[in-house]
Amino acid sequence: MQTKMGLKKNEIDELIDKAWKGNLERNNVIALYNVNPIILFQLADSMRKKVVGDYVTYVINRNINFTDICIDDCAFCSFRYNEGYILSIEEILAKADEAVERGATEVCIQGGLLEGMGLEDYKLIVTSIKDRFPSLHIHAFSPMEVYHAARTSEMDFRDVLKELKKAGLGSMPGTAAEILVDSVRSKICPHKISSDKWEEIIKEAHRYGIPTTSTIMYGHIESIEDRIDHILRIKRIQKETGGFTEFVLLPFMSKNNALGRIADKRSGIDDMKMHAISRVLLYNVINNIQASWVKLGLDMAQLSLLFGVNDLGGTLMEEKISKSSGSEVGEYLSPEDMEKLILKAGRIPRRRDTLYFMV
Structure with a gap:
C-alpha cells in the first residue's frame, strides 16, 4: 500500500x-x-504528550517596544517608523509598573535600532527597571540589538553580553533569526547579521548563563527545505549549549510591508504542519513548542494544541509589531481567557515564569 x-x-x-x-x-x-498530514499530526501529538503531558503553559508578561525608529530596512517589517516614537525611561518604567500591578513576572523589551544607541543606553533600560522592580524578570534585546550595541560602542559583543547580564538581564529573545539561511536573508533582511553571527551571539549568551528563546519566521519566500535547515540548526545549537527555553513559531504577517507583496500565502494546514514538524524534529531536544496567538489568531492557536504545541507564550498587554503588520486579535489576552482557551482544547493550563518554572 x-x-x-x-x-x-x-x-x-x-x-x-x-x-x-x-x-x-x-x-x-x-x-x-x-x-498525509494526519500521520504527522498524530506523531506530533503523541510526542507532545510523552514529553510534557497534557499541560499547556503561559506567562503573564508585558511587551515594551521602546522605539519604532530603526536604521535597518527589513522587507518584512511594518513596525519601522510607524509612529516615529522613542519611549523615555520614565515611560518605560510606567509600563513596567502597570505590568507588575497586573501580575506580570516578566517584561519583554525590544525596539528598533536607534542610530547611536550603545551599550550604556541598553544598560540604562535594564538597570532602571531592576532598581524599581528587583524581582521582575527582564527578557530583552535580540542578537541583532546586542550586535548593534557592540557596533555603536565599538566593543566586542561578548563584553556587551557580560555587561547586560551584570546589569540584570535575565534572558534574551531569540528573534532576528527569521530564516537562518543566508540566501533567504539576503533578500528579506540584507543588512541584518548573518546566520553564523546570530548563532555565535546566541551561543555566547548561553555560555554566559543567559538563556534565550529560539524562533522561526516562516511563510514568505523560503522553501520547505529552508525551514527544515533552520530547525536543524536550532537543534544542533541546543545539543551544544542547552540554552534554549523554547521554540517559537512566528507566521509571517504580510500587511503593510514590501515582502507581503511577493510572499506565498500561508494556509491553515501549512501552519499546523509547521508546528507539528517542529515538535517531531525537536523531540527530546527542546521540550517547549510555542504558538503565537497574536499572529495565528485565537482559533488557530487553540487548534495548534492538538498538533504538538504545549505553550501559548504570554499575555503581552501590548503588542505593536504584529499589530502593525495585520494582526486582528488584539494586544492582550487575560490569564482567565488564556486558561479558558486551553481548557476548551482539552488541556490543563499552567502558569509559568520565563524559564518555565511553574508559578
Missing part, C-alpha cells in the same frame, strides 16, 4: 521509528513533512 505522496506504509513506519529515536536526517524530515 502506498500513500498519496508515494511512500509505502513500511517506509512511513520507518520514518516514524527514526523520529522517536531522534535519528531523522534532512531528507527524512522533508519526506515526513510531505506525508
